[in-house]
Amino acid sequence: MQLTGKRRLDMIKGHERYFKRFGLYRILEHQANALAFLVLTVTGLAQKFHTSGWAEWIVLSLGGIDTVRVIHRTTGFIFVIFLFEHISVAAYGLLFRRWDPSIIIHKKDFTDVIDNLKYYFGITDSPARCNRYDYKQKFEYWGVVVGGMLMIVTGLTLWFPTELFRLLPFLPGQIIPAAKAAHSNEALLAILVIVTWHIYNSIFSPEVFPLDTTIFTGKISEERIIHEHPLEYERITGIKLTHTPAKDKDNQSDTLQ
Amino acid sequence: MQYRYILFAFLIFFSLISSGDAYQPTEEVQICLNCHNDKSLSTTFKSGERLSLFVDDHSLRDSVHSELSCSNCHSDFSVETHPQRAFKTARSYKVSASKLCTNCHAPNKGIHAKMLNAVKVLVCTDCHGAHSVKKPTKENSCISCHRFSLSMTFADGKSISIHIDEADIQKSVHSKLRCYDCHFGFSAEEHPERKFKTRRNITLLNSEGCRRCHFDKYTKTLESIHYDILSQGNLNAPVCVDCHGGHSIFSGRKEKLLNARRCERCHSKIYEAYSQSVHGSALVSEHNQDVPVCSDCHRAHDIIDPRTVDFRNMTPGMCGNCHANEELMSKYGLSTAVLKSYLEDFHGVTVTFYRKQKNAVRHIAVCTDCHGIHDITKTKGSDSAVLKSKLLSRCQKCHPNAAENFPDAWLSHYEPTFKRAPLVYAINLIYKIFIPFMLIGLILQILLHIWRYAVNR
Numbered sequence: 001m002q003l004t005g006k007r008r009l010d011m012i013k014g015h016e017r018y019f020k021r022f023g024l025y026r027i028l029e030h031q032a033n034a035l036a037f038l039v040l041t042v043t044g045l046a047q048k049f050h051t052s053g054w055a056e057w058i059v060l061s062l063g064g065i066d067t068v069r070v071i072h073r074t075t076g077f078i079f080v081i082f083l084f085e086h087i088s089v090a091a092y093g094l095l096f097r098r099w100d101p102s103i104i105i106h107k108k109d110f111t112d113v114i115d116n117l118k119y120y121f122g123i124t125d126s127p128a129r130c131n132r133y134d135y136k137q138k139f140e141y142w143g144v145v146v147g148g149m150l151m152i153v154t155g156l157t158l159w160f161p162t163e164l165f166r167l168l169p170f171l172p173g174q175i176i177p178a179a180k181a182a183h184s185n186e187a188l189l190a191i192l193v194i195v196t197w198h199i200y201n202s203i204f205s206p207e208v209f210p211l212d213t214t215i216f217t218g219k220i221s222e223e224r225i226i227h228e229h230p231l232e233y234e235r236i237t238g239i240k241l242t243h244t245p246a247k248d249k250d251n252q253s254d255t256l257q
Numbered sequence: 258m259q260y261r262y263i264l265f266a267f268l269i270f271f272s273l274i275s276s277g278d279a280y281q282p283t284e285e286v287q288i289c290l291n292c293h294n295d296k297s298l299s300t301t302f303k304s305g306e307r308l309s310l311f312v313d314d315h316s317l318r319d320s321v322h323s324e325l326s327c328s329n330c331h332s333d334f335s336v337e338t339h340p341q342r343a344f345k346t347a348r349s350y351k352v353s354a355s356k357l358c359t360n361c362h363a364p365n366k367g368i369h370a371k372m373l374n375a376v377k378v379l380v381c382t383d384c385h386g387a388h389s390v391k392k393p394t395k396e397n398s399c400i401s402c403h404r405f406s407l408s409m410t411f412a413d414g415k416s417i418s419i420h421i422d423e424a425d426i427q428k429s430v431h432s433k434l435r436c437y438d439c440h441f442g443f444s445a446e447e448h449p450e451r452k453f454k455t456r457r458n459i460t461l462l463n464s465e466g467c468r469r470c471h472f473d474k475y476t477k478t479l480e481s482i483h484y485d486i487l488s489q490g491n492l493n494a495p496v497c498v499d500c501h502g503g504h505s506i507f508s509g510r511k512e513k514l515l516n517a518r519r520c521e522r523c524h525s526k527i528y529e530a531y532s533q534s535v536h537g538s539a540l541v542s543e544h545n546q547d548v549p550v551c552s553d554c555h556r557a558h559d560i561i562d563p564r565t566v567d568f569r570n571m572t573p574g575m576c577g578n579c580h581a582n583e584e585l586m587s588k589y590g591l592s593t594a595v596l597k598s599y600l601e602d603f604h605g606v607t608v609t610f611y612r613k614q615k616n617a618v619r620h621i622a623v624c625t626d627c628h629g630i631h632d633i634t635k636t637k638g639s640d641s642a643v644l645k646s647k648l649l650s651r652c653q654k655c656h657p658n659a660a661e662n663f664p665d666a667w668l669s670h671y672e673p674t675f676k677r678a679p680l681v682y683a684i685n686l687i688y689k690i691f692i693p694f695m696l697i698g699l700i701l702q703i704l705l706h707i708w709r710y711a712v713n714r
Contacts, residue, residue: 047606050606050609050610056610056613059610060610060613060614064610064611064614064616064617065606065607065610065611065614066607066617066619117705119709120702120705120706120708120709121705122709122712161656161663161666162656162658162659162660162663163658165659165660165661165662165663166658166660169660169661169662171662172662172665172680173662173663173664173665173666173667174665174666174668174678174679174680174681175666175680176666177666177668177673177678177681178678178680178681178684181673181681181684181685181688182684182688185684185685185688185692186688188688188692189688189691189692189695192692192695192696193695193696193699196696196699196700196703197699197703200703205706206707206710207710
């Protein structure tokens, strides 16, 4: 009889095994970025929605609009350093330590989305089988990196408008209001993605509820790695997880959830 | 019917008795009047002036002196004697005749005593009349003297006219008030003598009287820059009557041009600039009552120092009073979006918060920094080019490094439309579509995920 995922899980119950997923550096990096993001969100939203009561309360509590701008810009500057450091470390790792560029988006990520949608709609019986990072995580990661770069460029434009025109005199004046529009819209988009998608996936999703602790402990349980990153599990352990054919309806209870 | 006749007879009887009681001229009076009731009787002075010698029987009868005989006042004359006298002018005759009043009425203190010394200026009969002498009534007691060209001398040697034009008072908003409502201590009976060093002192004192009725306005002036200057010892700082006038007080709200011209007295250069501005020229040449005058922005009574940050930060609100008023602006085809577009921009946000913070010291660009203060011009037509050409130098006041295209960063109060600012318009449009698209997509995925999980359980 073939060993399905469900049975495999039953077998290891009682002596739970964990896999190391993140080192201390990545954990701290996430926490630092989360904190910067939070500060930028609070001070940024208060500026974007300056006419509403809560925004006014935040601004006045923090000591006035000038203070809020200083906090926002300082944190923005720290965020620039974080991004620069992240890219530098990634470049170093990829070039000199032959890291596996597992976060790069592949064609498979797009087919995974379709596979998962099929699974959600009940067309297939099992979800997409993902590697170290699934497409949801890649989406969030690249959202932060690309969106962050956009925020940095537009943010610096707004911070140093006169210097920008001295440096690049060919730019039209319209670039400033355009940067403002892009900065505040992109920020709103990023915040909305974080509060819906990221918070759902790491807190409210039934698979991780009440909290996905991986980013705090650096560990992931064997149960979850098999479930969420089966290809990585296979790569690490060399164990081939057998996949139940989708056609057999009676076997549905045996499939991996 | 018979009662009526009896009643009528009684009425006639009593009216005969009462009229007989009221006036019984002495024999002397009757003799004098034999000639002096001739209206054509007159005398000619050396100066050529003619004086009528007619004495009205009725005015004598109504006078307080009705019981006196002619010779009581005209002591040289009697039934027997009628001396021939010669006076240079009618005035010198009056002065001489009035001296006779002091035989009975000899005040040795108060305003009358003082006037007797300076008897040539004003004599008794000028105020009280000659044959028709009456008790001064409360209503006309002040004006009966002050309608003459009297003057008042101060300790510094300067003198002013204390002549009051009744017509001025009739035009004034205070026409119903009586003199002593403002001039305390004076009445029909009382006329205390007062000594002032300068004319200014009496003006300052009189202004204090306004607070009795206008206490709210008075207390507001205590917060004004004018009062600050006054309390620092500069007595030329304007007080109530300097702006509102003394006896000819007008309504500042109804007479906008007059209102502005009062400020001009001290702030002439500013008035000149204002009168050429888009607002001032409309007021001066068209008598347009919609335009703001000085007091609309600076306020009338609690005028604060316009150089303060507080005043600067109030500017958008002041301009917005009219420029965000849809009804008013539509009359002139002006956009009301100017205030909103300013308030949503960097400068507007800062100023709005500064007004609430109270600790703001930085100067942030407000309406007047680009449009001018008193010399505000039109933003359309030929003036718009002038405004635009000045813009860079205005930006450079706060942003010294501003380059040539820096002013274009400000979209001139226009909404970013496809034509005006295509880049801004496009970015806003893309996000307007993209944000809901992304969000709905993610939420649908979350719901699908939950649904699948629930089904599988």
